[in-house]
Amino acid sequence: QQQVKQSPQSLIVQKGGISIINCAYENTAFDYFPWYQQFPGKGPALLIAIRPDVSEKKEGRFTISFNKSAKQFSLHIMDSQPGDSATYFCAAINAGGTSYGKLTFGQGTILTVHP
Amino acid sequence: DVKVTQSSRYLVKRTGEKVFLECVQDMDHENMFWYRQDPGLGLRLIYFSYDVKMKEKGDIPEGYSVSREKKERFSLILESASTNQTSMYLCASSRLDRGYEQYFGPGTRLTVT
Numbered sequence: 268q269q270q271v272k273q274s275p276q277s278l279i280v281q282k283g284g285i286s287i288i289n290c291a292y293e294n295t296a297f298d299y300f301p302w303y304q305q306f307p308g309k310g311p312a313l314l315i316a317i318r319p320d321v322s323e324k325k326e327g328r329f330t331i332s333f334n335k336s337a338k339q340f341s342l343h344i345m346d347s348q349p350g351d352s353a354t355y356f357c358a359a360i361n362a363g364g365t366s367y368g369k370l371t372f373g374q375g376t377i378l379t380v381h382p
Numbered sequence: 383d384v385k386v387t388q389s390s391r392y393l394v395k396r397t398g399e400k401v402f403l404e405c406v407q408d409m410d411h412e413n414m415f416w417y418r419q420d421p422g423l424g425l426r427l428i429y430f431s432y433d434v435k436m437k438e439k440g441d442i443p444e445g446y447s448v449s450r451e452k453k454e455r456f457s458l459i460l461e462s463a464s465t466n467q468t469s470m471y472l473c474a475s476s477r478l479d480r481g482y483e484q485y486f487g488p489g490t491r492l493t494v495t
Contacts, residue, residue: 276422301482310386310472310486311425356424360482368413368432368481369440374424 270294271359273373280380286344288376290357293338297359301370302331302342305354314355315342347380354378385409386487388473394493401460403490405473411485412478414456416440416448419470419489431456432478463494 273290280286290300301316317324317331317340324331330343344351357373389404407414415430417440427440429448437448445467449457456475460467470491474484 273424299482308488310474310488311484312486313483316482358482362482368415368476368478368484369427369430369438370425370482370484372425374422 270371271357271373273357273376275376276374277377278379280347280378282347282349282380282382284347284380286342286347286351286378286380288342288355288357288378289339290341290373291337291339292359292371294359294361294371295338296361297371299360299362300331300333300340301358301360302329303356303358303372305356305375307353311354311356344378347378349380349382352378352380386473386475386485388471388487388490390490391488392491392493394495395460395463396495397464399463399494401463401492401494403458403460403471403473403492405456405458405475405487406454407456407473407475407485408454409475409477409485410453411475412453413476413481413484414450415474415476415484416446416456416458417472417474418442419472425472428458463492465494468492468494 303311304314305311328345333340358370416428417425431450447459473487476484
């Protein structure tokens with residue numbers, strides 16, 4: 268059972284545009300929501316993360332928006348650049364539980380930013 | 383610079399062979415994980431370990447086993463490889479108290495023919 272649903276599967280954006288990736292979760296025990304970025308030939312790397320007690324977190328051009336009541340969160344990439352072309356994964360974890368760090372990942376979004 | 387290394391980048395094996403994938407981390411992390419990555423399915427957890435000799439099943443453990451004899455090393459074993467195990471395999475590690483921050487290796491592309 269997929270507990271984190273991510274959309275779209277692929278996204279093409281022009282340079283300077285806004286990229287938006289959406290995720291929805293089911294398990295209300297999740298209490299931390301990271302995003303990972305994966306470049307071709309590399310493993311994923313942590314990009315940005317948010318707790319559900321805040322509605323928005325911004326780091327540079329990357330912003331996470333969180334809607335706890337709707338159980339949805341999204342990644343916005345402002346002023347998208349060709350160097351942002353990568354696969355993005357949302358994830359969720361019950362960080363305060365006994366899951367020993369077990370992340371549940373979304374299906375991934377392949378982002379292509381055209382020059 | 384933190385590092386997770388995997389023994390092979392590319393591996394080709396025949397159906398029925400026993401396959402070992404090795405992962406080593408140099409960050410003294412308690413947690414280690416094995417995932418497989420398939421297009422459209424994201425990252426799916428096979429097994430994880432939070433301590434030496436401890437292991438827990440993930441979401442798709444069937445057909446796999448693991449071994450963790452030393453803190454820095456976590457091995458994934460395919461007892462009898464099958465074609466449906468052709469995939470990208472990723473190893474990761476994290477601190478016990480920062481499970482959301484996982485450090486990944488570059489992956490092993492395994493092809494079973």
